[in-house]
Amino acid sequence: MEEKHSTLVIMLQLWRRMDCCLFLFCITFHVLFVSGDADGYISAIGDPEMKRDELRVAIEAWNQCNEVGKEAPNMGSPRAADCFDIDKSTTPFHRVTEDDNKLGVNNASDHNVDEYAPLKEIYLGDKCQVNDNPNPWQFWMIMLKSGNMDTLAALCPENGHPSKPFPPQSRFPCFGEGCMNMPLIYHNYTSLQGNNILRGSFYGTWDLDTDISKGVIANSTSYFAVTWEKEVGKGSWIFHHLVKTSIKYPWLMLYLRSDATTGFSGGYHYQTRGMSKISVTCVKLTRVNSSVSLTHVKLTGVKLDLASKFVFKPIWRVDYKIPESPNFKVRFTLNIKRGGGTKSQFYLMDMGSCWKNSGKPCDGDVTSDVTRYSEMIINPNTDSWCRPDSLAECPPYHTLPNGTRIHRTDKKNYPYGAYHMYCAPGNAKYLEEPYNTCDEYSNPQSQEILQILPHPAWGEYGYPTKKGQGWIGDPQTWELDVGRLSQALHFYQDPGTEPVKRFWPSIDLGTEIYISSNEIAEWTVSDFDIIVPKDNKGKRSHTM
Known part of the structure; x- marks a missing residue:
């Protein structure tokens, strides 16, 4: 009886938490930082450096x-x-x-x-x-x-x-x-x-x-x-x-x-x-209909109403606060033992977010939400598809750390070799010709992907500058200025809309072995941390 009561309490707590975040209120949570560094940065994760x-x-x-x-x-x-x-x-x-x-x-x-x-x-x-x-x-x-x-x-x-x-x-x-x-x-x-x-x-x-x-x-x-x-x-x-x-x-x-x-x-x-x-403002929703029947879900023998009698129309879903471009860095130690073959897209750093082409936050409407990804591939077998004769594989602009923008038609100054490929959202309406749109099926909604390669263009952000760095036989501890880099990268937005504040709720690393059989990738990760300025007031950079 006591065990069943404990289960019920847990589930009711879960219900209240979901009810708070998903159905009724717009609540702001605040960030707690556990550890600090002398260089003015503190951790934004629960287990700093995995210790x-x-x-x-x-x-x-x-x-x-x-x-x-x-x-x-x-x-x-x-x-x-x-x-x-x-x-x-x-x-x-x-x-x-x-x-x-x-x-x-x-x-x-x-x-x-x-x-x-x-x-x-x-x-x-x-x-x-x-x-x-x-x-x-x-x-x-x-x-x-x-x-x-x-x-x-x-x-x-x-x-x-x-x-x-x-x-x-x-x-x-x-x-x-x-x-x-x-x-x-x-x-x-x-x-x-x-x-x-x-x-x-x-x-x-x-x-x-x-x-x-x-x-x-x-x-x-x-x-x-x-x-x-x-x-x-x-x-x-x-x-x-x-x-x-x-x-x-x-x-x-x-x-x-x-x-x-x-x-x-x-x-x-x-x-x-x-x-x-991460500090988040949760969903604010409005009741619009009371005719929908209950949906019951049972996890441990206790039924929960995960959809009430009412239909709620989302107004705003999530307003992420941290990590925010350009004000965060990522630290970790990576040792790649086996690479996974020539088609292994090993991501030294992969960041994911979501915002609409209008710049508004994603709200769960998969017809207008857009997943945004940026990844650095460090497999030295991966070549640049972005070339002067293949401009559709290049983002329209490259932005230097000082804010100078270089158009992809500028053959003298555009760093084609810094990019593996770029593809635009399939629901974007005002794309610059020529363009490629991203795979329309591998996400529940449209997506935009920007993949970069080791190149001197990224050296100021702590990323590798030439092929082979950080690869097999070269284990390294990295401190990547992911925040500043992610602010400078090009992501599509409808013309005339206010530049979006870029928040990154997913930071990860690992590999995607693309259509090749009997390949093995093997690696270790340790010391992982995401750090932000202590005062949460970093330098403003340039948005593309």
């Missing part, structure tokens, strides 16, 4: 268009967490049980797998939450994604609109019906190894009929594994990552993310939980 013994880490999996589609057999919804406290004997006390991690849509009275997954993430976040004063945080997020897409099934929207079936194309791998499945995810809960080493892992495969013990060896098998290890009371957690493609699953992604603790993160139109303790 906290009591780890909080979760894993999520998505299909090509950042949805679930269908849960893997006996796996539950593709969200799981490993969150623990340590008692005096240094033995981990786990806050998330196996039953929690196995929760799936079969536990719900509403069988919508896409909506259930983010609700489960919120539930796990509630169990993992660290109640810092004044703002809580939840966990690091490991992200898995497969690029397989069944074009005949029309499961992914086209720039946020319903799509129609079309014949298979080489850019969308698919072995047939069911190719967009979720992976099998297995879990070794963090435990004490010997006297003072903590270690845990998530691992698995997308091949539903495979022997997971042969995942790394058998060429016909996809595989992933993320293992974390730390000496109690000393140093940083070391996250060891491995991902392997196969013939059936040739396009795979594995990232370690610091997401916002509330609101949207890059690429998703659902509420998220994370590590970045």
Whole structure:
């Protein structure tokens, strides 16, 4: 009886939190910074430099268009967490049980797998939450994604609109019906190894009929594994990552993310939980209709009304405050052991955000929201597609640190080699010719992507300036001025609209192995931190 009461209390707390953030109020949370540096910067995340013994880490999996589609057999919804406290004997006390991690849509009275997954993430976040004063945080997020897409099934929207079936194309791998499945995810809960080493892992495969013990060896098998290890009371957690493609699953992604603790993160139109303790103004909504029936979702045997009798019209959804361009930096140590082949787009830094082409914040309307990404690829096999004879692959302008703008037709001064590619949002109406629009299916809404390469143009921001820096055999600790760089990069906005303030609720690194089978990428990350000025008043830079 007491256990059921505790569960009910947790769920009611979750309901109140979601009710507050999603349905009724516009509330502003404030940032708490835990650690400070003599150079005037302080941490904006819950676990600065990954030094906290009591780890909080979760894993999520998505299909090509950042949805679930269908849960893997006996796996539950593709969200799981490993969150623990340590008692005096240094033995981990786990806050998330196996039953929690196995929760799936079969536990719900509403069988919508896409909506259930983010609700489960919120539930796990509630169990993992660290109640810092004044703002809580939840966990690091490991992200898995497969690029397989069944074009005949029309499961992914086209720039946020319903799509129609079309014949298979080489850019969308698919072995047939069911190719967009979720992976099998297995879990070794963090435990004490010997006297003072903590270690845990998530691992698995997308091949539903495979022997997971042969995942790394058998060429016909996809595989992933993320293992974390730390000496109690000393140093940083070391996250060891491995991902392997196969013939059936040739396009795979594995990232370690610091997401916002509330609101949207890059690429998703659902509420998220994370590590970045970002100040957010939540949704303000207005009741417009009372005729809609109740939707019930059951997570642990307790039914919750996650949609009330009323329909609410969003006015503003999220106003992110930090990290804001140009006022933040990212620090971490990266050691790449295996690169993942010539088509591995290994991202030294990947940042994601969302705003409309008008400059207004995203509000969950996938027909007008636009995901914005910028990534630096450090695989030396990746060449520049941006050239004087291929201007559609180049952003219209390059901006120097002093604010000078260089048009892409300026062959003498434009740094073509600094860019791998640029693609514009599919719903943009005033694009400068020539242009390419981004893949219209791999996000729930339109997207804009700007990929850069090591080049002297980025040296002032702390990024690598030539190929090979930071690659295999060259482990480095980086301090990247991501804020200033992200402010200078070109992102589309409708003419005559006020330049948007750029906020980045998702900061991550890892690789995207693009359509190549039997390739392995392996790397470690440690010491990760996002830092901002102590007074939160950095230099203003130039927006493009």
